[in-house]
Amino acid sequence: xxxxxxxxxxxxxxxxxxxxxxxxxxxxGTLQNSPVGFSYNEALGTVDxxxxxxxxxxxxxxxxxxHTVALVIxxxxxxxxxxxxxxxxxxxxxxxxxxxxxxxxxxxxIDTAIIRxxxxxxxxxxxxxxxxxxxxxxxxSRDVPTTAD
Numbered sequence: 368x369x370x371x372x373x374x375x376x377x378x379x380x381x382x383x384x385x386x387x388x389x390x391x392x393x394x395x396g397t398l399q400n401s402p403v404g405f406s407y408n409e410a411l412g413t414v415d416x417x418x419x420x421x422x423x424x425x426x427x428x429x430x431x432x433x434h435t436v437a438l439v440i441x442x443x444x445x446x447x448x449x450x451x452x453x454x455x456x457x458x459x460x461x462x463x464x465x466x467x468x469x470x471x472x473x474x475x476x477i478d479t480a481i482i483r484x485x486x487x488x489x490x491x492x493x494x495x496x497x498x499x500x501x502x503x504x505x506x507x508s509r510d511v512p513t514t515a516d
Contacts, residue, residue, distance in 0.1 A: 376495040391429040422480035
């Protein structure tokens, strides 16, 4: 099993989230930010980004020149009082294969290419604390140990 870098409430939050935004760095150094589908890979302790035609996407191709990424998963838990929840995952990403071939009901085959993110820093906000007044919440920011540490 990979390094367990996420806390149990963060894993549960990821399992219930529908969408995230992935920032990658283009070859010219500018940023690209894309909405993405994802899943938590418990066996590896990574976050896997998947989608249609992934291998042809700009975000996938960006990884050929720069592996640094940031992923944000967030939602609005309440509007009154205003309460947001957020999980930011900063790390390195690689072009990978899911090993799973899926065919949609319309006959389209899902690309097996994925982006696999290894967390290096995790910033969690408002996910496990529902009692503290929203404006008094503090972020849980921590670095993830690497095998070289």
